Structures are given as C-alpha cells and as structure tokens.
Amino acid sequence: MRASEKVMLDKFNRIIESNFHNADFGIDEICQELGTSRSQLYRHVKEQTQLSTSLYIRQRKLIKAQELLGSSEMKTAEIAYFLGIDSPQNFSKYFTQEFGITPTAYRKQILERKSTIEEKVETGIPDPVLISVPERHNFKPYPVKYFYIAIAFILCLVAVVYFWKPLFDKTQNISELPVFSGNSIAIMPFKNLGSPETAYFCDGIMEQIHGSLSLIHKLKVISTTSSDKYKNSPKLVQQIAKELDVNYILEGSVFQARNKIRIKVELVRVSDDRSVWTKNYDGDTKGIFKYLTTVSKEVAKELDQKLSEATMEKLGKLPTINPAAYNEYLKGCQLIVSRKKNELEESIVKLNKAIKLDPEFAAAYASRGHAYYLLGESEYIDEVKSLKMTEQNSLTAIRLDAENGLAYANLANIYRNQFKWQQAKTAYEIALKYSPNDAQINYWYSLLLRSSGAMKEAIRYSSKAVELDPLHHVIFGGNVLNQIYGGELDQAKKNMDEGLVLFGESWIYNWVFGYYYIVKEDYKQALKYYVITNRINPGIKSIQYQTVFCQARDGQIDKVHSYLNQLPELPENYVSRSVIYAGLGDKEQSLFYLRKGADAGIIPSDLKVSLFFITLRDEPQYKAVLKKFGL
Incomplete structure (x- = not known):
C-alpha cells in the first residue's frame, strides 16, 4: 500500500x-x-x-x-x-x-x-x-x-x-429541531356521552389520536396537558385556537355502553370557523383502531402533511389486539396524570391487568415503568426499587417495540439522575426520534442540556416544549429559567410579564421570578417572590435554602445563622449549607460543603450554570467537583 x-x-x-x-x-x-x-x-x-x-x-x-x-x-x-x-x-x-x-x-x-x-x-x-x-x-x-x-x-x-465529539461542547452540531409546517392542531377533550365510569375510555380515544398525529414530525400538535384546560369551557373555537396558536381544532364525542361504542369526530378550520369533515363510528371495540387510524390519516391529508411509508405504517400500528387489555391500559394511563400516590399505585394495578391480558403490550410496560419512576421521584417508594422497576419495564417495552419513545425517555431520566450524561443523551435522542412532538420529552432533554451548560440548545428544546404545551406551568417556568441561565434576561422578563394571567398563582412562576431578581442582584424583590413561593408550595428544600441565600445577600445575617444552627449536619443538607455560605461570601465553607456533598454523590442538578455558585467558578476545587461528575 x-x-x-x-x-x-x-x-x-x-x-x-x-x-x-x-x-x-x-x-x-x-x-x-x-x-x-x-x-x-x-x-x-x-x-x-x-x-x-x-x-x-x-x-x-x-x-x-x-x-x-x-x-x-x-x-x-x-x-x-x-x-x-x-x-x-x-x-x-x-x-x-x-x-x-x-x-x-x-x-x-x-x-x-x-x-x-x-x-x-x-x-x-x-x-x-x-x-x-x-x-x-x-x-x-x-x-x-x-x-x-x-x-x-x-x-x-x-x-x-x-x-x-464532547457531549457538552457548545460548538457541536446538535441535530436540528424540525421546523413546523404552517398548519397546526389542538385536539379538544372529547365529550363523554356515557356514564361517568366510561370517562377513561373517552380520554383514551383522544390520547390515541393525539399520539398518532404527534408522530408527524412537521405538524404542530398541542399537548393534551394544555388542551385539557378547555374541558367544559364556554370559550368559542376561535378564541381557544388563538390562545393555543393553532389553525385547526379537532372535537369529538364518545358514547360507550358495554362493548358498543359510538364516536363522532369533527375537524374545524379556524380561519372561517367551518367544519371540514366529520367522521363517525358505530360498532364494537374490535374495529376502533382502524377507525382511529383513518381519522389520523384524514387529518394529515387535510393539513397538507405528506406521510412517508414508515409514518403510514406507524399510524396503522395497533397498540394491542385485545380490547379488554386496551381498556385497562387507558384506565392506568389516566390515573398516572395526577401523580398522587394512591392513583399511581392504582395505575400499576390497572396496567398489571392489561399486561396479563396481553403480555406483548409494549405501551403498557412503558407506562408502568413511568408510574414506578414517578413513585420514586416523589419519594413514595424506595428509590432503588423505583429505578429497578422503571428500567425493567422500559427495557421490556423496547424489546417488544423498539420505537416506544416513552420507554427510552424513562431510561434517559434514570441515567440523568445517576449523572450518566452520555447514556442519558443517547436515550433522549432515541426517544425524540420516535416521539418528536412529545412536549414532556423535549423538556426533559432541555434539563439535561441545562445541566451540561449547553444553554443555547437547552432553550431551543424547552421553547419547542412550550410551543407544544403552552399552558403547562412547569414547562413554562423551566423555559424561562433556561433563558435566565442563558443570559436572555429581556426575553425572560417579557415571557413572565405575558404569563402573569395564566401562571401568576403557580409556585414555579413566582420562584422563577425570584431567581430573575437574584440575577439582577435585587435581593429584596427576590425575597418577595420567594415568600409567595413558600406560601403556595411549602416544604421544598431548594426553595428554603435559596430564600436564606437571598437573606444573606440582603444582610439579614441573624436569620441566616439561626437557620444554619438548626440545620442538621447530614449529607442531604450539604448542598443547602454550601449555597448559604456562598450567600454569606464564605468561599472556604461553601467549597467545603460542596466537596462533602460531591463525596456523598450529591450535587445540585444545575451546578454548572447555577448563579448561587458564580463566585466559585474560578476556584480549582469547584472545577474538580464538576470534573468528577463529568461536567
């Protein structure tokens, strides 16, 4: 050679x-x-x-x-x-x-x-x-x-x-977010015309259509979390469309009596408030999936969305061929939404039944994994058990359906919590490949990018999440926080001012506003918002020690030392102490507790971009902690 x-x-x-x-x-x-x-x-x-x-x-x-x-x-x-x-x-x-x-x-x-x-x-x-x-x-x-x-x-x-290329190199080529085409749609909560016991089925029909349309990369489909806000709303279609920034609305009704179902779906074009078409179904549960696939394809056609063969195949993919299993699955998924302990536990019972009826039901395994993850995240069950069950169920879902986005997102959340950044990034990207318009997954991915300090990319993904789910207070607040971290203060302030009516009573809205004033070094104003945050949602540890940080900066030293004196010297409090000592300007003590926390495997998720540690960023010990955790 x-x-x-x-x-x-x-x-x-x-x-x-x-x-x-x-x-x-x-x-x-x-x-x-x-x-x-x-x-x-x-x-x-x-x-x-x-x-x-x-x-x-x-x-x-x-x-x-x-x-x-x-x-x-x-x-x-x-x-x-x-x-x-x-x-x-x-x-x-x-x-x-x-x-x-x-x-x-x-x-x-x-x-x-x-x-x-x-x-x-x-x-x-x-x-x-x-x-x-x-x-x-x-x-x-x-x-x-x-x-x-x-x-x-x-x-x-x-x-x-x-x-x-380094995962967190800000100059790297992150895969481009798909640009939405000119058309967009919101699927309104379907009206349940049957008994209250069949409400879960009505919601499930809506979710199934939403899930199918969300597979179309360039179609903007508003998250059901936002559209659910209009359940039983007296607002007119055009007003709702304006608030959600869409040009089509899909409405429907469901009547279920035993195995008989009657469904009516109507697509409304907002520009002239005209019904484009109506699709009816009158039969039993066996034919429902074919009907739902037809609805999704007709919507795509009307909204000028050209579908590839692969997308057409996905739209026609049945979640299960067992109607009874599907019923239990819908009940389980509905129970997950509240995130309450008893309802999460009951959701697992329902999903267990679905899996028993159809052991090949990939979506049921993925949802069961999600339920276990939420139980652990809220500290309702032991974290080790939570992560084990989340992983087992998610891997089973992937084995049965290699394109289940939720299953990959579950794994990504586990990896992110364990500081396994590369695995988390890969899993999130796979999840977004298969569920590109899932607002929650886009937002979760932005949190990983935030932890890395890749703020430009984090803002892009959280902004897309807001576009898909504009009424979700956590996604809204998280996006504003990304903008603050990324130095886009004017845009952050503009968004908060515009979001006052919608989110003013939310704890996360007031918390983010407090953080904004910390950046502006107006600690008195920041404390006002932290007081509101603590009142709305008391007991959040991070809010408490951030409040004390502001008191330290505001010169309320007696209150700060009083808080420190009653704070037990335990690993779970090392981060709190580090932040508070940073507020007092005591770098040595702040670094001491930051190192102790790191040795115990505990660091703030936003350590690299957090403004509470801005005075430590040039310190070798601070950089060593970042390096230890791959940041």
Missing part, C-alpha cells in the same frame, strides 16, 4: 469514527471532507479492503459495536442508534453476519469471562490481567469484584470521549 493511500484510508477511518452517531452523514459528505469523488473513494477502498465503500463503513461500525458491547452499559438499541444503524433488528442481523454471533450472545460471553476473572480474584488465584492500582483518596473501599465493573465503565467513557 502506498503511503498516500494509507494516509487517505486513515483519514477515512477518522471521519467515519467522528460521525458514528450522525445518521445523515453519508458517502457524499465523506467525499466532500476527503476532497475526492465517489468513484475514486470506491476504488481506493476496494483496492485496500476488498469491500465496497458502504460495506466497509458498516464493518467499521460493527467493530465499534463489538467494543461497546464489551465495555459499556449501553443497551443494544442505544448502540444501534449511536452507530447510525436504522433499527436494532438490522443491527443484530449485520452483527451476526459479521461475527457469527448475535450481539446479546456476544455480550453474554464477555460478562462470563469477567465473572471468571472475578472468581479468580476472590479466591486468591493470581491472574495476569491484574495490574497495580494507584492509591485512591477520599473514596470508600469497595469489594474487589467491583474493580472490574469500574474498569469497564472507565473504558466506556474513554471510548465515548475518543470517538464522540
């Missing part, structure tokens, strides 16, 4: 490895970077590898997959997505063709080898794999068997850092 050819192949390999995750980066883009034509590239690759260009690229991806299967915690579907392979099924097929073994079986072999090594270590049998390990400081000792788990995790991180 001539030196020039080797240089070209090496450069080709680097380009492939730098763009594993970019599914849109194809041969044309590679040729552009190499400064060569497709035919010249094909000839070089064929001469040196005996493979076509596309097969060689696939081979490089599969070699990387082999490495990730042996050294990372990434799931098979996540690896497929990271490598830009269009589906987990094709990934498994290609891997088996290349190596003569399935990805799952290969990973099992690797784990068995590691287990054998661990047994040798624990029984005292020397093994040549062992290497000397430098003394570790400020860490609790772990059993020797965990050493290899740690090594595997470190290898994963090294691989990610080497082959990916």
